Amino acid sequence: MKSLFGRTQILEQKSAEFLDVTIEASQVLTTGIANYLNDNLEQFEADFEQISTLENRGDELRRDIENQLYTETLIPESRGDVLALLENIDNIINQSKQILMELSVEIPEIPAEFHTDYLQLAEKSVKAVEEVVNSTRTFLNYPMMIEHSLNKVYFWESEADRLSEALKRKVFRTNKLELSRKFHLRYFALHIELLADKAEDVADRLAIYTIKRSL
Amino acid sequence: MPSISEKDITLAKKCSEFIDLTNRVNLMFCEAVKQYICCQMNEFDSYLEQIRKLEVRGDAIRRDTESRLYSEKLIPESRGDVLGLIESTDDIIDEIKKTALLFSVEIPDIPPIFQPEYIALAQICVETVDFVLASFRVYFNNPMAVRDMLKPVYAGEKSADKQAGKIKRLAFLDENLPLCKKMHLRYFAHHIDLIADKAEDLADRLSIAAIKQTSNE
Numbered sequence: 463m464k465s466l467f468g469r470t471q472i473l474e475q476k477s478a479e480f481l482d483v484t485i486e487a488s489q490v491l492t493t494g495i496a497n498y499l500n501d502n503l504e505q506f507e508a509d510f511e512q513i514s515t516l517e518n519r520g521d522e523l524r525r526d527i528e529n530q531l532y533t534e535t536l537i538p539e540s541r542g543d544v545l546a547l548l549e550n551i552d553n554i555i556n557q558s559k560q561i562l563m564e565l566s567v568e569i570p571e572i573p574a575e576f577h578t579d580y581l582q583l584a585e586k587s588v589k590a591v592e593e594v595v596n597s598t599r600t601f602l603n604y605p606m607m608i609e610h611s612l613n614k615v616y617f618w619e620s621e622a623d624r625l626s627e628a629l630k631r632k633v634f635r636t637n638k639l640e641l642s643r644k645f646h647l648r649y650f651a652l653h654i655e656l657l658a659d660k661a662e663d664v665a666d667r668l669a670i671y672t673i674k675r676s677l
Numbered sequence: 678m679p680s681i682s683e684k685d686i687t688l689a690k691k692c693s694e695f696i697d698l699t700n701r702v703n704l705m706f707c708e709a710v711k712q713y714i715c716c717q718m719n720e721f722d723s724y725l726e727q728i729r730k731l732e733v734r735g736d737a738i739r740r741d742t743e744s745r746l747y748s749e750k751l752i753p754e755s756r757g758d759v760l761g762l763i764e765s766t767d768d769i770i771d772e773i774k775k776t777a778l779l780f781s782v783e784i785p786d787i788p789p790i791f792q793p794e795y796i797a798l799a800q801i802c803v804e805t806v807d808f809v810l811a812s813f814r815v816y817f818n819n820p821m822a823v824r825d826m827l828k829p830v831y832a833g834e835k836s837a838d839k840q841a842g843k844i845k846r847l848a849f850l851d852e853n854l855p856l857c858k859k860m861h862l863r864y865f866a867h868h869i870d871l872i873a874d875k876a877e878d879l880a881d882r883l884s885i886a887a888i889k890q891t892s893n894e
């Protein structure tokens with residue numbers, strides 16, 4: 463089966479850049495969370511600044527690709543799918559930025575005993591993102607070869623779910639914290655876990671598009 | 678290619694009625710927030726009641742328009758787009774109703790220092806919705822003009838994000854507020870801000886629908 467973009471090379475380049483932005487945003491997220499937990503707040507704010515710039519760039523690229531798809535009537539048979547795919551990937555970038563923004567705004571006090579749990583949760587969620595970006599690259603170029611990669615996305619998403627649940631249980635079972643602080647800690651676990659859910663949403667769409675293209 | 682209005686005037690009128698209704702809900706929301714903040718609870722409740730009724734009426738218009746689109750096989754080349762636009766508009770109404778209802782149910786205690794900030798946020802969101810509704814109206818007659826009209830929607834959404842961020846920062850930096858109140862204030866800023874996000878979603882759909890419409894011309 464042919465590449466989805468056929469000979470529309472500029473579109474291919476822009477989409478590749480959009481995926482690079484997604485990966486970069488997830489890497490900045492990991493660094494940002496680590497800096498926050500280690501109290502490197504100056505560096506953390508720089509990470510937040512960087513992820514905001516990446517998110518803006520992602521929006522620009524997405525709208526640019528979408529407009530080009532329709533104004534130049536490119537890949538008419540698949541453009542609806544590409545459009546929805548880009549919008550779902552954009553949700554991953556938005557979520558990455560959202561997490562750092564919430565840390566920056568709400569300055570949650572995270573007790574040291576939970577630091578490793580948050581870091582591991584972020585690591586698993588970011589792995590789901592990295593894998594779904596790999597799947598998307600594969601889909602755009604060799605649509606029939608993504609099954610293996612999609613399987614990994616689902617694995618990392620379930621790992622993120624598992625760690626998030628364990629973290630929330632740990633938080634709610636400690637008797638050293640007020641209920642409002644437990645809620646606050648749960649909120650951040652939930653939002654980091656949501657990143658993996660967004661990656662799973664993209665994987666679900668990719669799975670459907672692959673079936674559609676094989677018919 | 679003729680515009681959607683020229684092809685089916687009744688459909689365009691139905692959509693226009695739906696846009697009018699959304700516009701009224703939008704304007705009422707801003708007034709409702711102001712009344713809530715001024716502790717005019719009777720006035721606030723009256724706006725909430727009207728918003729609820731309009732939301733029900735909006736659902737009826739939406740379903741009627743959608744079923745006409747398909748049962749009478751109207752504008753087959755654009756009906757998917759029109760359907761998506763109507764649903765995204767309905768999401769704005771739903772979000773407004775939900776936010777007004779949250780005020781009514783949870784009765785958040787908004788300290789005076791935050792009050793003008795919430796009013797400002799509501800006004801930005803209402804303006805953003807207003808811009809996108811104006812663009813939606815134009816889509817039926819002059820889709821070529823839509824793209825330029827959407828620029829203030831995107832600017833409005835960014836501005837709403839900024840204002841909501843300002844409120845959240847103010848709340849979390851305030852040492853006199855307990856954490857539970859900070860979270861409550863954040864929750865309301867987030868929900869008002871979501872209205873502008875829904876306007877942006879509609880703008881994204883409109884942008885593509887307008888390009889498709891003009892490229893068919």
